[in-house]
Amino acid sequence: MDTSAARKLPAGVPDVLQAAHQVFINLTTDRILRIEVLTQAVHKGEDAVSALTEIAQIAHKIAGVAGTLGYPQIGDSARAVEQKLKADIAAGDPLRNWDSLSTEIEDLLDALEDLL
Amino acid sequence: MKDLRILAVDDDRAFQMVLQGTLAQLGYHDVTSVPSAAAALKVIRNNPQLFDGFLLDIEMPDVDGVELCRRIRAMSVYRKTPIIMVTSLADKQYVDSAFAAGATDYFTKPLDEIELRARLQVMRQLVDERQRALDLLDELKSWSDLPKSKIKFDAPLSVISANWMVEYLAMQNHLLTLNRLQLFGHAAIGFTVTNAAEAFRLTDHVGYIDYLANIATVVAESLKTSPFSMAHAGQGDFVVLTNRTAVSDPKGLQDEVRAGIASYQKLYSSLGLPTPMIQVGRPVSASIFSQRAEISSLLDRARMSAQIGLEEGFSAQKQWN
DSSP states (O other), rough: OOSSSOOOOOOOGGGGGHHHHHHHHHHHHHHHHHHHHHHHHHTTTTTTTHHHHHHHHHHHHHHHHHTTOOOHHHHHHHHHHHHHHHHHHHTTOOOTTTHHHHHHHHHHHHHTTTOO | OOOOOEEEEOOOOOHHHHHHHHHHHHHOEEEEEEEHHHHHHHHHOSSSSSSSEEESSSOOSSHHHHHHHHHHHHTTGGGSSSSEEEEEEGGGGGGHHHHHHHEEEEEEEOOOHHHHHHHHHHHHHHHHHHHHHHHHHHHTTTTTTSOOOOOOTTTTOSSSSSEEEOOOOHHHHHHOOOOOOOHTTTTEEEEEEHHHHHHHHHSSSHHHHHHHHHHHHHHHOOOOOSSSEEEEETTTTTEEEEESSSSSSSHHHHHHHHHHHHHTTHHHHHHTOOOOEEEEOBBBBOOOOOHHHHHHHHHHHHHHHHOOOOOHHHHHHHOOO
C-alpha cells in the first residue's frame, strides 16, 4: 500500500505538525509488520519476554504521539496494551493475560491499518 | 526576550517532530533534537555554546533518560540547568528516579500544548533566576563598589552553591509531582529572618547574599536529618523540605540555629549588620487527601508558620494542618 503521498491531517491538528504526521503514517506499516512477526513468535512459543517487551516498546511509541496527531483512540489503545504487557512482564508472568491481550493487539493493528 | 537554547532527546522520530513543531508554535526556535543519549552527550561536548535547558525522554534503548540526566548533572556547567523529563503515563514510576538523578520537572506524552507551555515558562524563570545570580557573581569578581544589577528583596534567589540549595520554584514544582503517599511523607519547615529588611537596607546586594548564605549554612548545619532541600523564597524566608518525622522538636531546632547565628555576632557587628533574628515555624505537611491547591500552598504555609513563630502560632498552626 502506497503511503508516500501526503495523508490529510485530521481535523484540529495544526499544520505545523504535517511533517510529523506523515512520518508517523510512514512508520506505521513497518510497525504493523513487526508487531505481527512478534505476535506469531509468541504463539509459536518462542522467547515471550523478548517479543512482548518489543511489542510494548512499539506500543509506547505509538501512544506517545497518536493523540497529538489526531488519533486519540489509537493512542489510548496502544497505551493500554503497553501498560498491560509491562505489568505482566514485571510480574514475571508475561503470558498471564495473553489471550485477551492478543485480541487487544489485533484491534490495535486493525486501527493502525485503517490509517494507511 | 532571548530564545532558550534547548536540547531535546527522544528516540522516536515522529515525537521529535511533534515536539519541535509544538515548540516552534510556542516561540521556541533554537531547539536541537537528537535520537539517543550517546548523540546528546556528543553534541553537548562538541558545542562551545551552553544549552539553557534539556528535554529528555525517559524510555530510550541503551542509556535511558534517567541515566542521561545523571551524566548531564555530573558536568559542572550543567549542575543547575533545568532538565525536564518527558514520560508516558505508563512511566510515571520512573519520575522519582529522574528527580533523584537531578531532573527539575517533567511532562507526559501525548504532548499537551498548555502543559508544555507551562513547563517551559518555569524553565525560563529558572534560567532568569540563575542568570541574576551569575550576574551578581561576575560583579563580585570585578571588584565593583556596588553591583549594577539589582535584586529585589522579595524575589526568590539561590544564595549559596550547595547540593541542598534549590531554586524556590523548583521546590514548588517538585511537590506537585509527588503522589499522595510520597507527599504525605514530606514536611516543610519555614525559617524566617525577621530583620532581613534591615540588613537589605544596610548593605549592598552582594553583601546581602553573603548574609543570607551564612544563615543558610547555619540552618543546614543544625538540620541533623538527611536528605533535605532548602530554598530561599525571598524576604529573608527560607523553606526546608524534609521527611515528615525528621523535625520533632522545632523549638530545639530554633534554639540551635540561634546559637549558631550568635557565634557570628562579632562578625556581623564588624560589618555593620544586625545579627540575624531567626524564627522557625512548626513543620507543615499535607494530608493524604490533599487537593492540588493545598499542595501548592504548602510552602507558603511553612513561611507563614515561621513568620508567626512557635510561641504564638501553636493553636493557629493546628488549624492549617
